[in-house]
Amino acid sequence: GQNIDQPTEMTATEGAIVQINCTYQTSGFNGLFWYQQHAGEAPTFLSYNVLDGLEEKGRFSSFLSRSKGYSYLLLKELQMKDSASYLCAAYTGFQKLVFGTGTRLLVSP
């Protein structure tokens, strides 16, 4: 079966650090994507992890543990514009992404 779990909603304050967790269980796994989606807009690519470990890209970092079926997205120095939904997706091949339902992050002043 295919199952991706992530929290429904999180809140944080400007300047803080937030970690969004994602656990996955899929038949066939070739990597883990994180996308950001602002309300009414298209999802935009944030990161892609294939190997275990941490990938850092500016204020955003993503971690993957294949043996644990676990990933997280770390957002540092939060800004108001980071208020959005964050989508965790397992890549299972032939451009197929299996998405979680998304985590809505609200950043307050």
Next chain:
Amino acid sequence: KAGVTQTPRYLIKTRGQQVTLSCSPISGHRSVSWYQQTPGQGLQFLFEYFSETQRNKGNFPGRFSGRQFSNSRSEMNVSTLELGDSALYLCASSSTGGKEAFFGQGTRLTVV
């Protein structure tokens, strides 16, 4: 470079009707995928086309179909619309060998 373009942006249809949605991928991208996004289910994979061939299909009924043309543009068709088909339909394109999917703005379909 233009992004993924989906038309129309909004659509209202009546139950029982059929609808066709269009997607133009990023120039040079030959893979086009379609997703349905609803508040309760998140994004769900419908199908993927590469060079006019369907390579992968999700768990949707046969009322959902698609095709891809030689210029990589793709269309998605839903026949005998049901209220539950109301959703945002997103199209994504990828380069050959690439895994990152670039999404369009989507078509918001409302079935009444």
